[in-house]
Amino acid sequence: MYLLELGGEDDAFAAREASSGAADVRRIAPGLAVAKAVAPERIRGLAYTHRASKLLGRTDADPASARALLETASIDREGTVAVRATDVHGSSGVDTGRAERELGQILVDRGFEVDLDDPDHVLRATFSEGALESGGGLEAGKATGDLFASEPDDTLEKTVSVCALGWLAAESVRDFGSRAPTDKPFFQPGSMDPLLARAVANVAGARPGATVLDPMCGTGGVLVEAGLVGADVVGTDAQAKMVAGARENLGHFLDSDELSSVGVERGEWHVARGDATRLPLADDAVDGVVFDAPYGRQSKIETHRLEDLVSGALSEACRVAPRAVVVADRSWAGEARAAGWELEAAFERRVHRSLTRYVLILERR
Ligand SMILES: C[S@@+](CC[C@H](N)C(=O)[O-])C[C@H]1O[C@@H](n2cnc3c(N)ncnc32)[C@H](O)[C@@H]1O
Structure with missing residues (x-):
């Protein structure tokens, strides 16, 4: 024990x-x-x-x-x-x-x-x-x-x-402070804190030999953490600016032959411009999906209503992976079930008066 x-x-x-x-x-x-x-x-x-x-x-x-x-x-x-x-x-x-x-x-x-x-x-x-x-x-x-x-x-x-x-x-290796969003080569407001990013990457199955996808990767915060624990990572984002920025961050943190601080080889990474509701990936292409849904007010939502974006992204995630972790400012549990997921666990934490953060852990039905 x-x-x-x-x-x-x-x-x-x-x-x-x-x-x-x-x-x-x-x-x-x-x-x-x-x-x-x-x-x-x-x-x-x-x-x-x-x-x-x-x-x-x-x-x-x-x-x-x-x-x-x-x-x-x-x-x-x-x-x-x-x-x-x-x-x-x-x-x-x-x-x-x-x-x-x-x-x-x-x-x-x-x-x-x-x-x-x-x-x-x-x-x-x-x-x-x-x-x-x-x-x-x-x-x-x-x-x-x-x-x-x-x-x-x-x-x-x-x-x-x-x-x-x-x-x-x-x-555990406590080097998260060195990857604060504002200290990364590319920063945008709304970037995920590296501790939460590492945790959701781990829950999604990030480890050597596994591939993790973030279909709305933003600055690449989740992908950096998944890559540092040895997973191969794939990101897409609708905005060209984010794709370029995520590439900059991933190159900075993952392009090294040295072992990462946790003692494993850093994973390989790929980032492309793409729509999370129409992923350019084959069925079952990855082991786990993580995404941080736009909060409506803070992220630019390309061409979709927020509800349609999240529902579409959940359906596509269910097609390409057996497991997903979704971080958002509302539950989205109904949309997840409708997209073919079973809710394995849900966590809810009040961040401040006007923001509660939800983390949903989803298994394909
Ligand atoms: C909350 S941010 C993600 C932040 C990211 N986790 C980070 O740490 O930087 C949401 C991202 O979704 C992207 N996005 C919005 N609509 C999209 C779509 N239809 N397909 C792919 N990405 C989209 C936005 O460009 C934004 O970068």
Whole structure:
């Protein structure tokens, strides 16, 4: 079993992204999840998971319980160690510096040498308290695992207090700041934040050997992130200016023989001018589609009413790929179903007073 430390504001969405690199992901407390298995090279490319650790055990979020857990846990490691503790969102009030020292002392008592600078093994000690919701739109209805299965009355929220200890196994690469939309060679308002772009690319199946399409690619934000985790990427946009700009950005971030920071070869890329409602692609040409539907007021909509554009793009996406992820300022779930998709999950987050962001995860029916 592995412990996942989630990031971002929406644990349900973070857990959904994590399942692109881990098996049987289940949330156990705010900011924390467990998984039956992880692919370390995929964890490196996740946006909303910071770390995966081999779970040593879990108990209540108080230092005495954590010490008792570590004193009795079976430890199959040799070499130097360091303990790093986190109080998720400051929720448990645990003094993390003290917890690190106390847990470190237990490891010393058990025969380990501490090396804070360059340890062979890092023990993560995570403390979290709070309401555990199964939230995340439709995913709520799908929540499974013993946590919810043990609640026959369907109570979907309960208060939990968790300390989970685990040996650090993989960390995600936090270099998103270097790809802020305004720092890219080509920038336009409405460009997607690289963290969200990476997450939706991962959910759509971006990985070495897969091909991901963004039929309304704009500045190429999603394609850059998909390419950096090793997917081959294809983009179209109705505006020549965007096609030229996306090419500039993709060339800048993906045209290098070096491994990307996540440790895989960068994917190949192609961008062409095209209409998302009439894609120049064969049936089943790609593995996943991602698009960020125009918000009506901010993006130029070429020749279509917004409703027709999104419906047409959803139909074409369903023809060329078995899976899609759609980001938008409204749900579009009805249009997605009408276009042949099944809604696997939907996430909704209020960004500010006049903007709620929807993320739909679609599987071909
Ligand atoms: C919200 S933007 C995408 C932003 C992009 N995700 C990014 O990070 O830059 C929507 C894009 O859809 C494009 N677009 C509008 N109508 C289109 C159509 N019929 N076919 C293809 N692209 C279209 C616009 O030119 C715009 O670049």
